[in-house]
Amino acid sequence: MRLSHRTLVILAAGGSAALLLAAFGFQHLGGMAPCKLCLWQRWPHAAAVLIGAACLAFGQRALAWAGALAAAATAGVGIYHAGVEQGWWPGPTTCTSGPVGGLSTDELLNQIMAAPLVRCDDIPWQLMGISMAGWNAIASLLLLGLWIAAARRA
Numbered sequence: 001m002r003l004s005h006r007t008l009v010i011l012a013a014g015g016s017a018a019l020l021l022a023a024f025g026f027q028h029l030g031g032m033a034p035c036k037l038c039l040w041q042r043w044p045h046a047a048a049v050l051i052g053a054a055c056l057a058f059g060q061r062a063l064a065w066a067g068a069l070a071a072a073a074t075a076g077v078g079i080y081h082a083g084v085e086q087g088w089w090p091g092p093t094t095c096t097s098g099p100v101g102g103l104s105t106d107e108l109l110n111q112i113m114a115a116p117l118v119r120c121d122d123i124p125w126q127l128m129g130i131s132m133a134g135w136n137a138i139a140s141l142l143l144l145g146l147w148i149a150a151a152r153r154a
């Protein structure tokens with residue numbers, strides 16, 4: 001079965017919209033505040049939804065490639081974030097825990113007080129051993145495939 005350009009754009013942009021709605025649901029209904037990297041993953045999805053609307057209105061091949069770029073960006077941030085959560089590499093110092101050793105009491109207190117409310121290296125929820133950041137990366141790679149197929153059919 002060969003899907004049309006329009007159908008592929010609807011699936012890709014709709015997928016980003018669904019992931020955004022899920023993120024907002026976890027935040028507002030589930031009480032799970034997002035960290036900095038979680039927020040960074042949302043912006044490309046929002047862009048993909050807008051790009052999808054423009055692509056449906058104007059049908060430009062370049063717009064579908066822009067959607068692919070947005071999906072690749074959020075997948076990249078998702079992979080980075082999942083790696084931070086797993087301890088494979090360090091995350092931004094503004095959203096991960098810092099070293100404690102060798103600090104005076106005042107320095108430790110200042111570090112605690114300056115710490116973000118939600119840390120990027122914590123895993124607040126996972127399914128089958130994969131965090132939300134990991135699932136976002138997986139879903140975004142699938143969306144990237146849809147956007148590429150849409151661009152090739154434009």
